Amino acid sequence: MSELSFYEAIDWAKLFCGVETFHRKGKPGSEQSKAAWNEKAPSFAHKPVRSGYIAQLIEAMNLEEGETVFDMGCGPGTLAIPLAQQGHSVCAVDFSDAMLAELERACAHVGVPHIDGDAMAETLANVADLPAGTVVSFRRSWQQGWEGLPVADRAIASRSLIVDDLADALGKMEAHAHKSVAVTVGAGDLPNLDARIFRAMSRDPYPMLHRELIYLVNYLLAQRRPPKIAYLSYPGRWHRQTRDELEKAIRLAHAPKNDAEEAALDAYLNEHIRFSEEHGDYELDYLRDERWAYVEYDVAN
Numbered sequence: 465m466s467e468l469s470f471y472e473a474i475d476w477a478k479l480f481c482g483v484e485t486f487h488r489k490g491k492p493g494s495e496q497s498k499a500a501w502n503e504k505a506p507s508f509a510h511k512p513v514r515s516g517y518i519a520q521l522i523e524a525m526n527l528e529e530g531e532t533v534f535d536m537g538c539g540p541g542t543l544a545i546p547l548a549q550q551g552h553s554v555c556a557v558d559f560s561d562a563m564l565a566e567l568e569r570a571c572a573h574v575g576v577p578h579i580d581g582d583a584m585a586e587t588l589a590n591v592a593d594l595p596a597g598t599v600v601s602f603r604r605s606w607q608q609g610w611e612g613l614p615v616a617d618r619a620i621a622s623r624s625l626i627v628d629d630l631a632d633a634l635g636k637m638e639a640h641a642h643k644s645v646a647v648t649v650g651a652g653d654l655p656n657l658d659a660r661i662f663r664a665m666s667r668d669p670y671p672m673l674h675r676e677l678i679y680l681v682n683y684l685l686a687q688r689r690p691p692k693i694a695y696l697s698y699p700g701r702w703h704r705q706t707r708d709e710l711e712k713a714i715r716l717a718h719a720p721k722n723d724a725e726e727a728a729l730d731a732y733l734n735e736h737i738r739f740s741e742e743h744g745d746y747e748l749d750y751l752r753d754e755r756w757a758y759v760e761y762d763v764a765n
Protein backbone atom coordinates (compact mmCIF):
# COMPACT_ATOMS: atom_id res chain seq x y z
CA MET A 465 0.00 0.00 0.00
CA SER A 466 1.41 3.42 -0.92
CA GLU A 467 2.13 5.86 1.90
CA LEU A 468 -0.16 8.31 0.14
CA SER A 469 -3.08 5.95 -0.30
CA PHE A 470 -5.24 7.61 2.41
CA TYR A 471 -4.81 10.90 0.63
CA GLU A 472 -5.41 9.52 -2.81
CA ALA A 473 -8.53 7.76 -1.52
CA ILE A 474 -10.23 11.06 -0.74
CA ASP A 475 -12.58 12.01 -3.58
CA TRP A 476 -11.33 15.57 -4.02
CA ALA A 477 -13.16 15.88 -7.35
CA LYS A 478 -16.49 15.09 -5.71
CA LEU A 479 -15.77 17.57 -2.91
CA PHE A 480 -14.93 20.25 -5.50
CA CYS A 481 -18.16 19.67 -7.42
CA GLY A 482 -20.17 19.55 -4.19
CA VAL A 483 -19.25 23.09 -3.13
CA GLU A 484 -22.53 24.90 -2.51
CA THR A 485 -23.07 27.21 -5.40
CA PHE A 486 -25.58 29.56 -3.84
CA HIS A 487 -24.84 32.36 -6.27
CA ARG A 488 -25.14 30.09 -9.31
CA LYS A 489 -28.54 29.27 -10.74
CA GLY A 490 -29.42 25.69 -11.67
CA LYS A 491 -27.24 22.63 -12.12
CA PRO A 492 -23.98 23.21 -14.04
CA GLY A 493 -24.67 23.16 -17.77
CA SER A 494 -28.47 23.16 -17.34
CA GLU A 495 -30.89 25.28 -19.37
CA GLN A 496 -31.60 27.25 -16.18
CA SER A 497 -27.91 28.01 -15.73
CA LYS A 498 -27.56 28.98 -19.39
CA ALA A 499 -30.55 31.33 -19.13
CA ALA A 500 -28.99 33.00 -16.07
CA TRP A 501 -25.68 33.54 -17.89
CA ASN A 502 -27.50 34.82 -20.98
CA GLU A 503 -29.22 37.37 -18.78
CA LYS A 504 -25.92 38.48 -17.26
CA ALA A 505 -24.12 38.88 -20.59
CA PRO A 506 -24.86 42.54 -21.40
CA SER A 507 -23.86 43.85 -17.97
CA PHE A 508 -20.90 41.48 -17.78
CA ALA A 509 -19.43 42.66 -21.07
CA HIS A 510 -16.81 45.17 -19.99
CA LYS A 511 -16.79 45.02 -16.20
CA PRO A 512 -13.86 42.69 -15.49
CA VAL A 513 -11.44 44.48 -17.83
CA ARG A 514 -11.41 47.53 -15.60
CA SER A 515 -10.67 45.61 -12.43
CA GLY A 516 -7.04 44.64 -13.08
CA TYR A 517 -7.93 40.93 -12.93
CA ILE A 518 -7.27 40.37 -16.63
CA ALA A 519 -3.90 42.16 -16.66
CA GLN A 520 -2.76 40.04 -13.69
CA LEU A 521 -4.11 36.88 -15.28
CA ILE A 522 -2.23 37.51 -18.53
CA GLU A 523 0.92 38.14 -16.54
CA ALA A 524 0.46 34.88 -14.63
CA MET A 525 -0.07 32.97 -17.91
CA ASN A 526 3.37 34.13 -19.06
CA LEU A 527 2.68 33.21 -22.68
CA GLU A 528 5.44 32.96 -25.22
CA GLU A 529 5.17 34.99 -28.39
CA GLY A 530 2.51 33.59 -30.72
CA GLU A 531 1.33 30.82 -28.37
CA THR A 532 -2.30 29.87 -28.92
CA VAL A 533 -4.96 29.61 -26.23
CA PHE A 534 -8.12 27.53 -25.69
CA ASP A 535 -10.36 29.76 -23.53
CA MET A 536 -13.19 27.74 -21.95
CA GLY A 537 -16.14 29.67 -20.54
CA CYS A 538 -14.81 32.70 -22.39
CA GLY A 539 -17.78 34.96 -21.60
CA PRO A 540 -17.82 38.17 -23.64
CA GLY A 541 -14.14 37.82 -24.55
CA THR A 542 -12.68 39.39 -21.41
CA LEU A 543 -9.51 37.38 -21.85
CA ALA A 544 -9.74 36.27 -25.51
CA ILE A 545 -9.77 39.81 -26.91
CA PRO A 546 -6.72 41.21 -25.08
CA LEU A 547 -4.84 37.99 -25.89
CA ALA A 548 -5.72 38.31 -29.59
CA GLN A 549 -4.62 41.94 -29.48
CA GLN A 550 -1.23 40.66 -28.30
CA GLY A 551 -0.99 38.35 -31.32
CA HIS A 552 -2.21 35.10 -29.70
CA SER A 553 -4.92 33.26 -31.60
CA VAL A 554 -7.68 32.07 -29.32
CA CYS A 555 -10.35 29.39 -29.46
CA ALA A 556 -13.12 30.92 -27.30
CA VAL A 557 -15.81 28.52 -26.09
CA ASP A 558 -18.96 29.19 -24.07
CA PHE A 559 -22.44 27.68 -23.77
CA SER A 560 -24.18 31.07 -23.61
CA ASP A 561 -25.39 32.51 -26.94
CA ALA A 562 -25.61 35.96 -25.41
CA MET A 563 -21.99 35.84 -24.17
CA LEU A 564 -20.83 34.71 -27.62
CA ALA A 565 -22.86 37.50 -29.27
CA GLU A 566 -21.13 40.01 -26.96
CA LEU A 567 -17.78 38.47 -27.87
CA GLU A 568 -18.47 38.83 -31.60
CA ARG A 569 -19.62 42.43 -31.13
CA ALA A 570 -16.56 43.29 -29.04
CA CYS A 571 -14.18 41.74 -31.62
CA ALA A 572 -15.79 43.88 -34.36
CA HIS A 573 -15.60 46.94 -32.12
CA VAL A 574 -11.86 46.66 -31.50
CA GLY A 575 -10.94 45.22 -34.91
CA VAL A 576 -9.96 41.70 -33.80
CA PRO A 577 -10.66 39.15 -36.57
CA HIS A 578 -13.43 36.78 -35.47
CA ILE A 579 -14.59 33.50 -36.99
CA ASP A 580 -17.75 31.65 -35.99
CA GLY A 581 -16.26 28.18 -35.56
CA ASP A 582 -19.67 26.48 -35.63
CA ALA A 583 -20.24 27.85 -39.16
CA MET A 584 -16.84 26.78 -40.57
CA ALA A 585 -17.09 24.47 -43.57
CA GLU A 586 -14.08 22.41 -42.50
CA THR A 587 -13.00 21.23 -39.09
CA LEU A 588 -10.23 23.34 -37.57
CA ALA A 589 -7.73 20.95 -35.98
CA ASN A 590 -5.28 23.43 -34.49
CA VAL A 591 -5.74 27.06 -33.43
CA ALA A 592 -2.21 27.65 -34.77
CA ASP A 593 -3.62 27.17 -38.31
CA LEU A 594 -5.37 30.57 -37.98
CA PRO A 595 -3.67 33.89 -38.73
CA ALA A 596 -2.05 35.35 -35.58
CA GLY A 597 -4.42 37.32 -33.39
CA THR A 598 -7.66 35.65 -34.57
CA VAL A 599 -10.53 34.61 -32.28
CA VAL A 600 -12.53 31.57 -33.33
CA SER A 601 -15.60 30.89 -31.18
CA PHE A 602 -17.68 27.78 -30.56
CA ARG A 603 -20.93 27.27 -28.64
CA ARG A 604 -20.30 24.33 -26.37
CA SER A 605 -20.72 23.47 -22.70
CA TRP A 606 -18.40 21.65 -20.31
CA GLN A 607 -20.94 18.86 -20.24
CA GLN A 608 -21.22 18.31 -24.03
CA GLY A 609 -18.74 16.35 -26.15
CA TRP A 610 -15.83 18.44 -27.44
CA GLU A 611 -15.38 16.64 -30.77
CA GLY A 612 -14.49 19.09 -33.52
CA LEU A 613 -12.96 21.68 -31.20
CA PRO A 614 -9.35 22.58 -32.08
CA VAL A 615 -6.24 22.12 -29.97
CA ALA A 616 -4.16 25.06 -28.70
CA ASP A 617 -0.87 25.41 -26.84
CA ARG A 618 -2.47 26.38 -23.54
CA ALA A 619 -5.99 25.83 -22.18
CA ILE A 620 -7.54 28.11 -19.57
CA ALA A 621 -10.86 28.39 -17.76
CA SER A 622 -11.01 31.79 -16.11
CA ARG A 623 -13.65 31.94 -13.35
CA SER A 624 -15.64 29.43 -15.38
CA LEU A 625 -14.92 25.96 -13.97
CA ILE A 626 -18.62 25.40 -13.31
CA VAL A 627 -18.84 21.64 -13.57
CA ASP A 628 -20.33 18.54 -12.01
CA ASP A 629 -17.54 16.22 -13.15
CA LEU A 630 -14.08 17.64 -12.50
CA ALA A 631 -12.11 14.73 -13.98
CA ASP A 632 -14.12 14.91 -17.21
CA ALA A 633 -13.75 18.70 -17.45
CA LEU A 634 -9.99 18.73 -16.84
CA GLY A 635 -9.55 15.71 -19.12
CA LYS A 636 -11.22 17.66 -21.93
CA MET A 637 -8.97 20.66 -21.27
CA GLU A 638 -5.90 18.41 -21.31
CA ALA A 639 -6.96 16.92 -24.65
CA HIS A 640 -7.16 20.45 -26.11
CA ALA A 641 -3.83 21.77 -24.84
CA HIS A 642 -0.34 20.83 -25.99
CA LYS A 643 1.45 22.38 -23.03
CA SER A 644 -0.59 23.36 -19.97
CA VAL A 645 -4.00 23.67 -18.40
CA ALA A 646 -4.89 26.54 -16.09
CA VAL A 647 -8.00 27.56 -14.17
CA THR A 648 -8.81 30.34 -11.76
CA VAL A 649 -10.85 29.70 -8.62
CA GLY A 650 -11.77 31.88 -5.67
CA ALA A 651 -9.13 32.31 -2.96
CA GLY A 652 -10.42 34.97 -0.59
CA ASP A 653 -13.01 37.71 -0.85
CA LEU A 654 -14.94 37.36 -4.10
CA PRO A 655 -17.53 39.54 -5.81
CA ASN A 656 -20.12 37.54 -3.81
CA LEU A 657 -18.30 36.50 -0.62
CA ASP A 658 -16.85 38.61 2.16
CA ALA A 659 -14.62 37.40 4.99
CA ARG A 660 -15.68 40.28 7.26
CA ILE A 661 -19.31 39.19 7.11
CA PHE A 662 -18.49 35.64 8.17
CA ARG A 663 -16.37 37.04 11.03
CA ALA A 664 -19.24 39.31 12.09
CA MET A 665 -21.35 36.12 12.41
CA SER A 666 -18.51 34.54 14.48
CA ARG A 667 -17.70 32.07 11.70
CA ASP A 668 -14.24 31.23 10.41
CA PRO A 669 -14.21 32.60 6.84
CA TYR A 670 -11.15 30.64 5.67
CA PRO A 671 -12.83 27.34 4.71
CA MET A 672 -15.72 29.09 2.97
CA LEU A 673 -13.41 31.27 0.93
CA HIS A 674 -10.85 28.61 0.01
CA ARG A 675 -12.87 25.43 -0.48
CA GLU A 676 -12.57 25.24 -4.25
CA LEU A 677 -8.84 25.93 -4.12
CA ILE A 678 -8.23 23.32 -1.40
CA TYR A 679 -10.17 20.62 -3.26
CA LEU A 680 -8.75 21.45 -6.68
CA VAL A 681 -5.11 21.57 -5.58
CA ASN A 682 -5.44 18.34 -3.62
CA TYR A 683 -7.15 16.69 -6.57
CA LEU A 684 -4.26 17.67 -8.85
CA LEU A 685 -1.63 16.58 -6.32
CA ALA A 686 -3.34 13.21 -5.92
CA GLN A 687 -3.42 12.92 -9.72
CA ARG A 688 0.36 13.53 -9.66
CA ARG A 689 -0.06 16.78 -11.54
CA PRO A 690 1.55 19.25 -9.10
CA PRO A 691 0.26 22.72 -9.94
CA LYS A 692 1.87 26.12 -9.97
CA ILE A 693 -0.23 28.73 -8.12
CA ALA A 694 -0.27 32.52 -8.43
CA TYR A 695 -2.68 34.91 -6.74
CA LEU A 696 -4.58 37.69 -8.48
CA SER A 697 -5.96 40.44 -6.29
CA TYR A 698 -7.67 43.76 -6.91
CA PRO A 699 -10.00 46.13 -5.06
CA GLY A 700 -13.71 45.44 -5.55
CA ARG A 701 -16.88 47.23 -4.50
CA TRP A 702 -19.96 45.18 -3.55
CA HIS A 703 -22.98 47.07 -4.87
CA ARG A 704 -26.50 46.71 -6.26
CA GLN A 705 -29.06 49.11 -7.67
CA THR A 706 -31.32 48.91 -4.59
CA ARG A 707 -30.70 48.30 -0.89
CA ASP A 708 -33.04 45.33 -1.08
CA GLU A 709 -31.08 43.66 -3.88
CA LEU A 710 -27.80 44.14 -2.04
CA GLU A 711 -29.15 42.75 1.24
CA LYS A 712 -30.67 39.79 -0.57
CA ALA A 713 -27.41 38.94 -2.38
CA ILE A 714 -25.40 39.16 0.84
CA ARG A 715 -27.88 37.05 2.84
CA LEU A 716 -27.97 34.40 0.15
CA ALA A 717 -24.19 34.12 -0.02
CA HIS A 718 -23.52 34.12 3.75
CA ALA A 719 -26.62 32.12 4.77
CA PRO A 720 -27.08 32.80 8.51
CA LYS A 721 -27.80 29.48 10.27
CA ASN A 722 -29.51 30.59 13.49
CA ASP A 723 -31.01 33.60 15.31
CA ALA A 724 -27.64 34.79 16.64
CA GLU A 725 -26.12 34.80 13.14
CA GLU A 726 -29.25 36.52 11.75
CA ALA A 727 -28.95 39.25 14.37
CA ALA A 728 -25.23 39.69 13.74
CA LEU A 729 -25.81 39.94 10.00
CA ASP A 730 -28.65 42.46 10.44
CA ALA A 731 -26.43 44.65 12.61
CA TYR A 732 -23.59 44.39 10.09
CA LEU A 733 -25.79 45.36 7.15
CA ASN A 734 -27.26 48.30 9.08
CA GLU A 735 -23.80 49.54 9.84
CA HIS A 736 -22.19 49.01 6.43
CA ILE A 737 -24.76 49.51 3.66
CA ARG A 738 -24.91 53.04 2.35
CA PHE A 739 -26.07 54.91 -0.72
CA SER A 740 -23.19 55.90 -3.01
CA GLU A 741 -23.66 59.42 -4.35
CA GLU A 742 -20.80 58.79 -6.74
CA HIS A 743 -22.28 55.66 -8.37
CA GLY A 744 -25.98 56.20 -7.70
CA ASP A 745 -26.43 52.74 -6.13
CA TYR A 746 -26.20 50.95 -2.77
CA GLU A 747 -22.85 49.57 -1.63
CA LEU A 748 -20.89 48.22 1.31
CA ASP A 749 -18.97 51.16 2.72
CA TYR A 750 -15.50 49.71 2.06
CA LEU A 751 -13.49 48.19 -0.78
CA ARG A 752 -12.56 44.54 -0.51
CA ASP A 753 -9.44 42.84 -1.89
CA GLU A 754 -11.03 40.33 -4.22
CA ARG A 755 -8.67 37.42 -4.64
CA TRP A 756 -8.43 34.56 -7.12
CA ALA A 757 -5.94 31.73 -7.46
CA TYR A 758 -4.43 30.94 -10.84
CA VAL A 759 -3.71 27.21 -10.85
CA GLU A 760 -1.67 25.82 -13.74
CA TYR A 761 -0.21 22.41 -14.49
CA ASP A 762 1.72 20.91 -17.38
CA VAL A 763 0.26 18.34 -19.68
CA ALA A 764 2.23 15.89 -21.74
CA ASN A 765 0.26 15.27 -24.94
Ligand SMILES: C[S@@+](CC[C@H](N)C(=O)[O-])C[C@H]1O[C@@H](n2cnc3c(N)ncnc32)[C@H](O)[C@@H]1O
Nearest residue numbers: 493501537538539542559560605606622624626
Ligand atom coordinates in the same frame (compact mmCIF):
# COMPACT_ATOMS: atom_id res chain seq x y z
C1 LIG B 1 -17.84 34.37 -14.56
S1 LIG B 1 -17.98 34.18 -16.29
C2 LIG B 1 -16.25 34.23 -16.77
C3 LIG B 1 -16.03 34.81 -18.13
C4 LIG B 1 -14.56 35.01 -18.48
N1 LIG B 1 -13.86 33.74 -18.58
C5 LIG B 1 -13.91 35.92 -17.44
O1 LIG B 1 -13.04 35.47 -16.68
O2 LIG B 1 -14.29 37.08 -17.39
C6 LIG B 1 -18.37 32.47 -16.45
C7 LIG B 1 -18.60 32.05 -17.90
O3 LIG B 1 -18.74 30.63 -17.92
C8 LIG B 1 -19.79 30.30 -18.80
N2 LIG B 1 -20.33 29.01 -18.35
C9 LIG B 1 -21.00 28.75 -17.20
N3 LIG B 1 -21.34 27.46 -17.15
C10 LIG B 1 -20.89 26.89 -18.30
C11 LIG B 1 -20.97 25.59 -18.85
N4 LIG B 1 -21.57 24.60 -18.19
N5 LIG B 1 -20.41 25.36 -20.06
C12 LIG B 1 -19.80 26.37 -20.74
N6 LIG B 1 -19.72 27.63 -20.29
C13 LIG B 1 -20.25 27.88 -19.08
C14 LIG B 1 -20.80 31.44 -18.65
O4 LIG B 1 -21.66 31.54 -19.76
C15 LIG B 1 -19.87 32.64 -18.51
O5 LIG B 1 -19.60 33.20 -19.76
